[in-house]
Amino acid sequence: MQYHLNGFKPGNYQIPDSAREPATPPPMTDLPKDVDVLIVGCGPAGLALARQLSEFTDITTCIVEQKSGPLLFGQADGISCRTMEIMEGFNSSEMLVKETYQLNQNAFWEPDNEQPNSIKRTHKVPDTRIGLSEFSHGVVNQARLHDLLLEGMENSVSHLVPHYDRRLLELDVDTNLTQDLNAHPITAVFERNDVSQSSKVETVRARYVVGCDGARSAVRKNLSIVLEGDSANKAWGVMDVLLVTDFPDIRVKSFIQSKENGAVMLVPREGGYLVRLYVELDLLDSDQRASNLNLTVDDIIAKAQLIMNPYKMDVKEVAWWSIYEVGQRVADRFDDTPADDTEDLIPRAFVAGDACHTHSPKGGWGLNTSLPDTFNLGWKLASVIQGKCQPKLLQTYSLERRKVAQMLIDADKQMSALVATRPTAKKDATQADTNTADIEKFIARQNGFIAGTSIQYDPSYICTGVKNQHLACGFKIGQRFHSAEAIRVSDARRQHLGHLNKADGRWRIFVFGDEKSPVDSSSGAYKLIQFLQNSESSPIQKYTPVGADIDSVIDVYAVFQQQNLSIEELPDYLWPAKGKYGLRDYEKVFYAEEGNNIFEQRGVDRSSGCMVVVRPDQHVANILPLHAYDELSDFFDAFMVS
Numbered sequence: 036m037q038y039h040l041n042g043f044k045p046g047n048y049q050i051p052d053s054a055r056e057p058a059t060p061p062p063m064t065d066l067p068k069d070v071d072v073l074i075v076g077c078g079p080a081g082l083a084l085a086r087q088l089s090e091f092t093d094i095t096t097c098i099v100e101q102k103s104g105p106l107l108f109g110q111a112d113g114i115s116c117r118t119m120e121i122m123e124g125f126n127s128s129e130m131l132v133k134e135t136y137q138l139n140q141n142a143f144w145e146p147d148n149e150q151p152n153s154i155k156r157t158h159k160v161p162d163t164r165i166g167l168s169e170f171s172h173g174v175v176n177q178a179r180l181h182d183l184l185l186e187g188m189e190n191s192v193s194h195l196v197p198h199y200d201r202r203l204l205e206l207d208v209d210t211n212l213t214q215d216l217n218a219h220p221i222t223a224v225f226e227r228n229d230v231s232q233s234s235k236v237e238t239v240r241a242r243y244v245v246g247c248d249g250a251r252s253a254v255r256k257n258l259s260i261v262l263e264g265d266s267a268n269k270a271w272g273v274m275d276v277l278l279v280t281d282f283p284d285i286r287v288k289s290f291i292q293s294k295e296n297g298a299v300m301l302v303p304r305e306g307g308y309l310v311r312l313y314v315e316l317d318l319l320d321s322d323q324r325a326s327n328l329n330l331t332v333d334d335i336i337a338k339a340q341l342i343m344n345p346y347k348m349d350v351k352e353v354a355w356w357s358i359y360e361v362g363q364r365v366a367d368r369f370d371d372t373p374a375d376d377t378e379d380l381i382p383r384a385f386v387a388g389d390a391c392h393t394h395s396p397k398g399g400w401g402l403n404t405s406l407p408d409t410f411n412l413g414w415k416l417a418s419v420i421q422g423k424c425q426p427k428l429l430q431t432y433s434l435e436r437r438k439v440a441q442m443l444i445d446a447d448k449q450m451s452a453l454v455a456t457r458p459t460a461k462k463d464a465t466q467a468d469t470n471t472a473d474i475e476k477f478i479a480r481q482n483g484f485i486a487g488t489s490i491q492y493d494p495s496y497i498c499t500g501v502k503n504q505h506l507a508c509g510f511k512i513g514q515r516f517h518s519a520e521a522i523r524v525s526d527a528r529r530q531h532l533g534h535l536n537k538a539d540g541r542w543r544i545f546v547f548g549d550e551k552s553p554v555d556s557s558s559g560a561y562k563l564i565q566f567l568q569n570s571e572s573s574p575i576q577k578y579t580p581v582g583a584d585i586d587s588v589i590d591v592y593a594v595f596q597q598q599n600l601s602i603e604e605l606p607d608y609l610w611p612a613k614g615k616y617g618l619r620d621y622e623k624v625f626y627a628e629e630g631n632n633i634f635e636q637r638g639v640d641r642s643s644g645c646m647v648v649v650r651p652d653q654h655v656a657n658i659l660p661l662h663a664y665d666e667l668s669d670f671f672d673a674f675m676v677s
Contacts, residue, residue, distance in 0.1 A: 036048060036133065036134055036305070036306065036307075037306055037307040037308070038051075038052050038055075038305075038306040038307075039052065039277065039306040039307075039308050039309050039354075040052065040307075040308060042277070042352055043108075043275070043277065043309065043352060043354035045057050045107040045108055045176065045178055046058065047179075047182065048134050048179060048305070048306070049130075057104075057105075057107050058104070058105045058182060058185075059104070060103065060104035060105060060197075060199050061196045061197070061199075063198075063199075063200065063227075063229055063231070063232070064198070065237065066097060066099070066198055066201070066225065066237045066239050067095065067097055067239065068238070068239065068240065069095075069219055069239075069240045069241070070095045070096060070097045070239060070240075070241050070242070071094045071095045071096065071241070071242050071243065071420050072084075072088055072094065072095075072096045072097070072241065072242065072243045072244070072245065072416060072420070073097050073099070073221060073223055073239055073241035073243070073244045073245070074096065074097065074098040074099070074244075074245050074247060075098075075099055075203055075223070075244065075245070075246050075247060075248045075253070075254050076098075076099075076100060076101075076246065076247035076248035076249060076252075076254075076388070076390070077098060077100035077102070077105070077106070077181070077197050077199075077247075078247055078248075078249060078388055078389065078405065079111070079177070079180065079181070079184075079388065079402045079405050079406040080247040080387040080388030080389075080390075080405040080406060080408050080409045081098055081100075081245070081247030081248075081387075081388070081409070082098075082181055082184040082185065082188070083121070083184060083406045083409045083410055083413070084098075084245055084247065084387070084409035084412065084413045084416075085098045085184070085188055085195055085197070086125055086184045086187050086188050086191075086538070087409070087410070087413030087414065087417065087538055087540070088193075088195070088413060088416070088417060089187070089188045089191035089192075089193045089194075089195040090191055090192065090193075090538075090539055090540070091192075091193070091417055091421065091540070092192050092193055093420075093421060094193075094417060094420050094421070096193070096195055097198065097239060097241075098195070098197045098198065099197065099198045099201045099203070099225060099239075100197050100198070100199050100200075100201065101200070101201060101202050101203070101228065101248070102199060102200075103199055103200050103228070103229070104199050105178065105181060105182070105185060105197075106177060106178040106181050107178055108176060108177075108178060108275075108354060108355050109176050109177020109178050109180075109181070109402075110177065110273075110355075110357070110396065110401075111177050111396060111401040111402035111403075111405075112174050112175060112176055112177050112304070112311070112402075113172065113173075113174055113302070113402070113403065114131060114135055114172070114173050114174065114175055114180065114402070114403070115172055115403040115485065115486055115487040116167055116168035116170045116171065116172055116486040116487060116488055117168070117403065117407065117486060117487025117488055117490070117515065118402065118403045118406055118407070118487065119131060119132070119168070119170035119171075119173075120168060120170060120515065120518070120533065120653065121406060121407065121410050121538070121653070122180070122183070123170075123533075123534050124410075124536060124537050124538035124653060125183070125184070125187055125537075125538050126187075126537070127183040127184075127187060128170065130183060131173070131175060131179070131180065131183070132170065132173075134175050134179060134305055135173030135174060135175040135305055136173055136174045136175070136303055136304055136305040136306070136307075137171050137172070137173050138162055138171070138172050138173060138174060138288050138302075138303075139161065139162050139171070140159050140160070140161060140162060140287045140288065141159065141160050141161075141162060141287070141288050141289070141290065141475070141478065142156060142158075142159045142284040142287045142288070142289040142290070143156070143157045143158055143159070143160075143289070143290050143471035143472075143474070143475060144156050144157065144284075144289060144290065144291040144292065144471070145157050145292055145471055146292070146293060146294040150345075151294045152293075152294065152344055153344050153345045154291055154292075154293055154342075154343060154344065154345075154346075156283070156284065157471060159284075159287065160475060162288075167482065167483060167486045167488045167489075168486060168488055168517075168518070169518055169531055169533070172485075172486065173305075174302060174303070174304055174305055174311075175305045176304075176305065177402060180402070185197070199229075200227055200228040200229040201225040201226070201227060201228065201237070202225060202226045202228055202253075203223060203224070203225055203248070203253040203254065203257075204224045204225060204226050204236070205222075205223070205224040205257065206221070206222070206223050206224075206244065206253070206254055206257035206258070206384075207221070207222045207223075207257075208220055208221055208244075208258070208371055208383060208384050209221075209222070213371070213380065213381065213383045214380065214381060216242070216381070216419070216426055217242075218242070219240040219241055219242050220242075220383055221239075221240065221241040221242070221243065221244045221383060221384060222238065222239075222240055223238070223239045223240075223241065223244065224236060224237070224238050225237045225238075225239070242383070242420070243383050243384070243385070243416060243420075244383070244384045244385070245384075245385045245386070245387055245409065245412065245416075246258070246384070246385065246386040246387070246390045247386075247387050247388050247390060247405075247409065248390055249388070249389045249390060250389045250390070250393045252386060252389075252390035252391075254384070254386060254390060255366065255386045255390050255391065258371050258384055258386070260366050260367060260368055260369075260386060260391070261366065261367045262364040262365065262366055262367075262391075262393065263364060263365060263366070263367055264362065264363045264364030264365060264393075264444065265362065265363070265364075269315070269316075269360065269451070269455055270316040270317060270328060270358060270359070270360050271313055271314060271315055271316060271358070271359055271360075271395070272312075272313075272314040272316055272330065272332075272334070272335035272338065272339075272356065272357070272358050273311065273312070273313050273314070273335075273356065273357055273358075273359065273396065274311070274312055274314075274332060274335055274336070274353055274355065274356035274357075275304060275309055275310070275311050275353070275354040275355045275356070276309070276310055276311075276312065276336075276350050276351075276352065276353050276354065277308055277309060277310075277350075277351045277352040277354070278310065278348055278349055278350045278351055279349040279351065280346060280347060280348045280349065281346050281347055282301075282343060282346040282348070284301070285301070285303065285310060286303045286307075287301075287303065288300075288301065288302050288303065289301040290454065290471050290474050291342060291343060292471055293341075293342045293343075293344070296338070296341045296342045297314070297315035297316070297338065297342055297455075298315040298342065298454055298455055299312055299313065299314050299315070299339055299342050299343060300312070300313040300454055301313075309354065312335075312339055313396070313454075314335050314338050314339045314342070315338075315342070315454075315455050316328075316330070316335075316338060316358070328358060330358055332353050332356045335356060335358070336348065336350050359395070359396070362393060362394070362395075363393070363394045363395075363444040363447050363448050363451075364392070364393045364394075364444070365391065365392045365393075365437070365440045365441055365443075365444050366386060366390070366391035366392065366437075366440075368433060368437070369385060369386055369387070369391050369432065369433035369436060369437050369440075370382035370383075370384060370385045370386070370429075370432065370433050371383060371384035371385075372430075372433075379427070379430075381426045381427065381429055381430070382429050382430065382432075382433070385412060385432060385433075387405065387408040387409045387412060387436075388401075388404075388405030388406075388408055388409070389401065389405060391408075391437075391440060392404065392440040392443060392444065394443060394444060394447040395447055395450070395451045400443050400446070400447065400485075403487055404439065404440065404443050404487075407436075407439075407487065407490070407652075408436050410538070410652050411432055411435060411436055411652050412432045412436075413538075413652075414538075414540050414650070414651035414652055415428045415429055415431065415432060416429070417540050418540060418651075421540075422676055423578070423588065423675060423676060424674050424675055424676060425674050425675070425676060427674065428497070428674055431495060431497060434493070434495070435492045435493070435495075438492075438493065439490055442484065446481055446484060446485075449477060450477065450481075453473050453474045453477055454474060488514070488515065488517070489514065490514065490515070491511060491513040491514045492513040492514075492654060493513065494512075494513070496670075496673040496674060497650060497656050497674060498512060498513045498654070498655075498656055498657075499512070499656070499657050499670065500512055500648075500656075500657040500658045500659060500666075500670075503645065503658040503659055503660065503663075504658060505640070506639070506640045506643065506644075506645035506658055506659075506660065507547065507637055507638060507639045507640070507645050507647055507658050508637075508638035509636060509637030509638040509639070510637055510639075510647050510655050510658065511655060512655050512656070512657065512658060513654060513655065514654065514655060515533075515652075515653045515654050515655070516532075516533050516536055516545075516647070516649045516653050516654070516655055517533070517637065518531045518532055518533020518534065519531070519532060519533075519633040519636045519637055520532070520628065520631060520633065521594050521625035521626065521627055521628060521633050522598075522625060522626050522627075522628050523621075523622060523624070523625050524595075524600050524601075524602050524605075524624040524625060524626055525602045525610070525621035525622065525624065526621070529628070530625065532545065532592070532594070532625070532633070533653070535590075535592060536649055536653045538651070538652075539651070540651050541586070541587070541588060541589065541590045541651060542588065542589045542590065542648065542649065542650065542651060542656075542671075543589070543590050543591075543592065543648070543649040544567075544589060544590070544591045544592070544646055544647070544648055544649070544667075545592050545593075545594060545646070545647040545649065546560055546563060546564070546591065546592065546593040546594065546644070546646055546661070547594050547634065547639045547644045547645050547646070547647065548560035548593065548594065548595040548596055548597075548644045548661075549641075549642065549643050549644035549661060550596065550641060550642050550643075550644075552595075552597050552600075553593065553595050553597070553600070553605060553606075554600075554604050554605065559643065559644055559660075559661035559662055560593065560595065560644060560661060561606070562661070562662070563646070563661045563662070563664070564593070564606045564608050564609065565606070566664050567591060567608065568606065568607075568608040570664070572664070572665075572668045573664075573668070574589055574667060574668055574670075574671040574672075574675070575588075575589055575591070577668075577671070577672075577675075577677050578671060578675050578676075578677055584611075584613045584614065585608070585611045585613070586611065586613070586620075586623075589671075591608070591609075591623065592623050592624070592625070593605075593609050593623065593624050593625070594625045594626070594627065594633060595624070595625070595626050595627070596626070596627050596634060596641060597626060598626045598627070598629065600624070600626060602621060602624060605624060609623055609624045610623060610624065611623075643660060643661065644661050645658055645659065645660060645661060646658065646659045646660075646661060646663070646667065648667075648670065656670075657670050
């Protein structure tokens with residue numbers, strides 16, 4: 036798709052440039068007095084959480100934003116493979132795939148040895164993320180991702196919309212009430228910022244609060260959570276521009292290092308014309324802030340032109356620009372419980388996204404770490420509020436996501452040091468070697484982390500079974516379920532199994548059949564299905580509410596090696612009757628495709644088969660042999676409520 040030819044215009048890219056208008060905020064309405072979950076901030080973390088919770092009519096959610104309306108132009112615009120997978124869980128990946136600019140190559144530029152004041156291309160390499168996911172890495176206006184989440188919220192059963200123009204004045208957590216899960220220990224006071232009712236104060240009481248309100252988080256400050264880390268004393272300019280240039284790699288992600296004038300990282304944007312430039316500026320003094328440099332966008336353009344000599348840049352329009360300083364900080368804790376919690380307290384207040392980890396924007400990790408933060412937290416909050424899971428589940432959010440944030444900080448420090456040079460115009464520092472080979476090696480080494488696909492949670496009661504990893508070595512316990520295709524038995528449709536893991540709060544069990552036919556009563560798959568369907572100790576029987584659909588809590592799919600199966604020969608449990616009319620669900624049984632065999636692709640033991648248990652956030656929770664009935668029951672008994 037192409038757009039922005041005659042100037043940047045925000046809004047829905049499905050509408051032509053000439054007719055496109057920014058989304059309008061919903062009408063101002065009073066904040067509710069009492070809610071289950073209060074979300075502060077409409078960034079990617081806040082909206083991803085609200086999108087999840089909007090699916091539940093029995094959970095009252097309120098999301099509040101200080102700005103006057105939806106985001107028009109984003110700062111974090113790289114969309115990683117993993118974020119695409121999460122958006123597929125929200126049934127929104129197709130639009131992002133259509134609109135994003137796919138980054139398939141990296142180009143590397145260094146000083147020309149024969150003309151040191153000029154740059155030359157050394158080489159190009161394929162983007163190494165290809166093959167890690169069925170999705171590729173891309174770039175799109177962050178506002179479009181927000182739009183898709185907002186649209187899903189408003190069209191959900193709860194019709195959830197944000198409350199804009201609210202500034203958090205005060206947040207209080209009553210520690211005497213936090214361990215009473217039916218209480219509302221959170222009191223939040225907001226001030227209206229809109230013109231009509233400016234300074235009106237509103238109070239909300241909540242059972243839980245999640246601060247997704249950015250690097251200057253008021254929630255974090257009110258909870259006395261501290262950001263730990265430091266600044267690298269390096270200033271960068273960033274701008275999104277429409278330009279005319281003779282630089283040949285203007286539509287390729289490029290790492291450009293000059294001899295003495297600094298570095299530029301160039302990222303082509305969606306629409307075919309827009310380009311983002313990260314431009315290295317001077318070092319900062321220890322007491323100096325980037326915001327106090329008094330630089331203009333013209334200064335950034337001039338520095339970029341100096342670095343990219345001999346190529347010319349005729350900037351026609353600047354859609355957005357900013358100056359920032361590189362710094363890496365992570366919160367000392369991600370919830371309101373003490374860091375050395377010896378009482379095993381249940382948290383009631385959380386921080387997510389930039390509110391608990393800040394870093395440079397060059398790696399594209401901001402949005403792609405923030406959104407998975409609340410994708411991890413959302414299903415846990417929902418299941419505890421609904422009484423499906425024990426409240427101790429909420430303690431795992433900080434344990435799992437703070438480790439990821441620390442990995443992010445460490446990777447960002449390395450990336451920032453590699454991309455930058457050490458300009459000497461105002462310093463007596465020694466010039467660093469301008470060798471882009473180190474950047475290339477770093478990207479290859481951090482391949483899975485940059486894509487988000489190698490994020491792996493540590494062993495716990497919701498990430499266990501490592502002794503059985505050999506049964507399906509391609510489904511790493513603790514990592515997200517690595518999708519692959521199979522053929523649906525009922526209609527021969529090819530299906531990505533990972534796309535069955537929707538963001539609806541349900542657990543999934545994928546039954547990979549053994550070498551015997553599933554219609555053979557002696558096969559491991561047949562016996563397992565009988566256990567799941569009939570045994571009193573089956574987690575399906577134990578945790579599915581009376582009168583609810585059989586897959587309303589734990590959704591079971593089967594993948595068999597045999598290709599000559601007929602749906603009517605299989606147990607009823609694999610094509611169950613559901614809903615008020617008892618209609619049959621024909622979309623739960625698959626077979627491995629010849630030449631594209633999921634058993635081979637994901638290293639599933641073809642002799643014995645196995646079970647792969649997947650969490651509501653798409654991460655693999657457990658792998659078990661088909662006959663491990665007791666272990667399966669024990670797994671769910673550890674945290675679920677019957």
